[in-house]
Amino acid sequence: EPEVTQTPSHQVTQMGQEVILRCVPISNHLYFYWYRQILGQKVEFLVSFYNNEISEKSEIFDDQFSVERPDGSNFTLKIRSTKLEDSAMYFCASRTGTHEQYFGPGTRLTVT
Amino acid sequence: KNQVEQSPQSLIILEGKNCTLQCNYTVSPFSNLRWYKQDTGRGPVSLTIMTFSENTKSNGRYTATLDADTKQSSLHITASQLSDSASYICVVSFNYGGSQGNLIFGKGTKLSVKP
Numbered sequence: 001e002p003e004v005t006q007t008p009s010h011q012v013t014q015m016g017q018e019v020i021l022r023c024v025p026i027s028n029h030l031y032f033y034w035y036r037q038i039l040g041q042k043v044e045f046l047v048s049f050y051n052n053e054i055s056e057k058s059e060i061f062d063d064q065f066s067v068e069r070p071d072g073s074n075f076t077l078k079i080r081s082t083k084l085e086d087s088a089m090y091f092c093a094s095r096t097g098t099h100e101q102y103f104g105p106g107t108r109l110t111v112t
Numbered sequence: 113k114n115q116v117e118q119s120p121q122s123l124i125i126l127e128g129k130n131c132t133l134q135c136n137y138t139v140s141p142f143s144n145l146r147w148y149k150q151d152t153g154r155g156p157v158s159l160t161i162m163t164f165s166e167n168t169k170s171n172g173r174y175t176a177t178l179d180a181d182t183k184q185s186s187l188h189i190t191a192s193q194l195s196d197s198a199s200y201i202c203v204v205s206f207n208y209g210g211s212q213g214n215l216i217f218g219k220g221t222k223l224s225v226k227p
Contacts, residue, residue: 103148
């Protein structure tokens with residue numbers, strides 16, 4: 001069964017460094033999403049992406065964040081200058097034209 | 113403000129027993145309501161999706177109900193198994209500017225099934 005994959009599973013970085021989190025959505029999906037979940041808290045929407053552009057973003061998704069679909073398969077989230085409070089699980093999700101979003105296994109980002 | 117509230121926060125039950133988890137929401141305009149299962153350190157996995165016109169949906173031992181008038185939903189788990197131990201998250205999708213909209217997540221109910 002097709003699934004969303006994410007790499008790396010765990011990323012440790014120092015404060016101020018740039019990180020890129022990678023996702024490979026399901027191949028025929030058209031809509032792509034990033035969410036984050038701070039430890040012990042609920043999942044929060046960051047950004048949605050469709051037709052090679054951001055369709056919606058939350059207040060969390062400030063200028064430090066960017067997304068890109070550099071080729072036909074990858075979908076990346078970049079954090080330019082990480083802060084301690086960026087430490088969280090980051091989930092990628094994708095869907096076709098239907099409602100169902102399929103989530104990846106997540107990348108645990110630890111900022112020290 | 114669009115919100116999803118779940119209760120209880122956590123629940124411990126014995127293997128084989130049934131349980132019901134609750135979800136109240138204030139999301140408008142409403143598109144659909146989903147229940148997800150999230151194992152520790154993993155991504156959410158969809159159990160059910162219900163639109164406005166559906167008031168019950170089953171997926172194996174999981175049965176979700178939706179009352180769109182009172183804006184309440186429940187997830188009933190029958191004959192629980194140890195593998196049911198996870199967080200169960202209620203998620204509501206709203207229509208935004210005519211698009212599919214995005215998801216509002218509840219904090220989840222952490223279910224522990226003990227032998």
